[in-house]
Amino acid sequence: MAAVIHDMVIEGGRVVTPAGMIDADIAVTGGRITALGTGFAAAERVSATGLIVTPGGVDPHCHIEQMSGMGVMNADTFETATRSAAMGGTTTSISFAAQGPGQRLADTVADYAARAERGAAIDHAFHISIRDTGVPGFEEDLRALIAAGHRSVKVFTTYDIKLDDAAILDVLRITGEAGALTCIHAETDAILAEARARVLAHGKTAPKHHAEARPRAAEIDAVARMCRFAEVTGAPVMLFHISTAEAVAEITAARARGAPVWAETCPHYLFMTEEVLDKPGLEGAKWMCSPPQRTRSDQAALWRGLASGVLQIVSSDHAPYRFDASGKLSNGAEAPFPAIANGLPGLEPRLPLMFDAMVSGGRLGPVAFTEVTAARAARLYGLPGKGAIAPGFDADLVLWDPDRQRTYAADDLHDNVGYNPWEGTTVTGWPVATYLRGQAVMREGEYRGTAGAGRWTLRPGIGTRAADLTGAPA
Numbered sequence: 001m002a003a004v005i006h007d008m009v010i011e012g013g014r015v016v017t018p019a020g021m022i023d024a025d026i027a028v029t030g031g032r033i034t035a036l037g038t039g040f041a042a043a044e045r046v047s048a049t050g051l052i053v054t055p056g057g058v059d060p061h062c063h064i065e066q067m068s069g070m071g072v073m074n075a076d077t078f079e080t081a082t083r084s085a086a087m088g089g090t091t092t093s094i095s096f097a098a099q100g101p102g103q104r105l106a107d108t109v110a111d112y113a114a115r116a117e118r119g120a121a122i123d124h125a126f127h128i129s130i131r132d133t134g135v136p137g138f139e140e141d142l143r144a145l146i147a148a149g150h151r152s153v154k155v156f157t158t159y160d161i162k163l164d165d166a167a168i169l170d171v172l173r174i175t176g177e178a179g180a181l182t183c184i185h186a187e188t189d190a191i192l193a194e195a196r197a198r199v200l201a202h203g204k205t206a207p208k209h210h211a212e213a214r215p216r217a218a219e220i221d222a223v224a225r226m227c228r229f230a231e232v233t234g235a236p237v238m239l240f241h242i243s244t245a246e247a248v249a250e251i252t253a254a255r256a257r258g259a260p261v262w263a264e265t266c267p268h269y270l271f272m273t274e275e276v277l278d279k280p281g282l283e284g285a286k287w288m289c290s291p292p293q294r295t296r297s298d299q300a301a302l303w304r305g306l307a308s309g310v311l312q313i314v315s316s317d318h319a320p321y322r323f324d325a326s327g328k329l330s331n332g333a334e335a336p337f338p339a340i341a342n343g344l345p346g347l348e349p350r351l352p353l354m355f356d357a358m359v360s361g362g363r364l365g366p367v368a369f370t371e372v373t374a375a376r377a378a379r380l381y382g383l384p385g386k387g388a389i390a391p392g393f394d395a396d397l398v399l400w401d402p403d404r405q406r407t408y409a410a411d412d413l414h415d416n417v418g419y420n421p422w423e424g425t426t427v428t429g430w431p432v433a434t435y436l437r438g439q440a441v442m443r444e445g446e447y448r449g450t451a452g453a454g455r456w457t458l459r460p461g462i463g464t465r466a467a468d469l470t471g472a473p474a
């Protein structure tokens with residue numbers, strides 16, 4: 001029998017497969033994983049002795065080269081955001097194609113796709129972010145885009161870009177029929193407006209008051225209502241960036257009723273509390289995001305939600321703004337908190353933070369780590385060939401040194417943000433190489449990616465099945 005010569009073999013590593021961590025070599029040909037085992041012949045051999053190999057991260061919630069809800073352009077281009085992603089082990093992003101005022105959806109997607117094609121160094125897809133359902137050809141465009149492989153949309157219940165309840169139900173009717181997942185930023189706008197007015201009336205304008213002005217009730221109320229919307233329409237929804245224990249309870253109850261509801265949280269809710277906002281001057285603005293960080297008992301509830309499978313995904317919600325007049329301080333160095341852009345960078349540190357907690361720290365373990373950082377997003381959003389180490393999947397791989405410790409410094413992220421919200425945090429376990437479809441895009445801290453080399457991944461269907469509503473993580 002003639003020996004098969006693979007393009008590459010990654011040998012001697014401990015490989016995290018969907019079934020568990022095994023000692024195996026990974027054979028790669030044509031950018032895909034062809035086999036797991038030993039004794040492969042290959043043109044190129046990469047040693048992974050002493051290393052752990054996981055699937056490349058799939059980050060299904062990141063804002064790239066996008067205007068914020070407050071009208072501020074974010075700091076990252078597709079080139080800088082995806083460079084940063086690759087440096088941290090993420091090989092697929094789903095960012096937003098955000099509809100402009102009055103813009104047809106077909107034009108929105110064409111605009112973002114053209115920019116991503118030029119700049120993105122990792123594979124990518126888009127959620128269509130909808131702000132206006134009254135534009136010409138809305139339903140026709142949306143159905144055509146979904147059929148073409150844009151299997152997710154995003155709607156807001158707050159900010160100027162919010163949809164009213166009737167419009168959200170209309171979107172759900174279309175996405176439910178056409179087979180797309182509707183992602184929702186769920187905070188009730190009226191509760192936020194009332195709280196903000198009350199806080200400002202007391203002269204409280206510093207970033208630390210952002211938390212008080214975004215009460216947990218706003219999230220709880222909107223999450224409960226959106227669960228009912230999913231239930232009555234039968235359309236699957238993904239509740240973004242869950243931050244409170246009560247929202248986890250609402251989602252748990254909705255799923256038990258059979259409502260087609262999925263949900264994610266983010267590292268800044270798992271590892272930070274609202275105290276991060278309490279800094280001198282406007283410094284706390286660096287950590288301002290919406291919803292805000294909460295409390296230790298919320299963190300525990302979020303971890304329980306991940307353990308039970310009620311929360312399926314940990315995304316970054318990468319929302320990059322520089323701490324200068326182009327971003328956080330665009331309304332001046334004295335700006336009250338409502339005039340400061342919300343969001344923090346997270347594409348690059350998401351995987352190391354989660355590896356530290358789940359693999360090094362043993363919280364839920366290595367298979368669950370790959371599920372929440374890659375596999376579930378790939379399945380739910382319908383990304384073919386992504387999110388698992390198995391024959392036939394893309395050779396999107398991260399090699400981790402499980403013993404390497406690293407303390408984040410102020411300037412060691414590779415995005416265009418200029419500060420690191422995780423400065424001073426020490427993680428155990430560090431990505432030493434990232435492969436995208438068999439090509440190294442990072443090795444030993446050196447960026448090797450190419451702007452434009454990422455592929456736009458169209459999605460033939462989504463993976464939201466009623467059977468996935470119950471039971472522990474796969």
Ligand SMILES: [Zn+2]
Pocket residue numbers: 061063317319
């Ligand atoms: Zn977001």
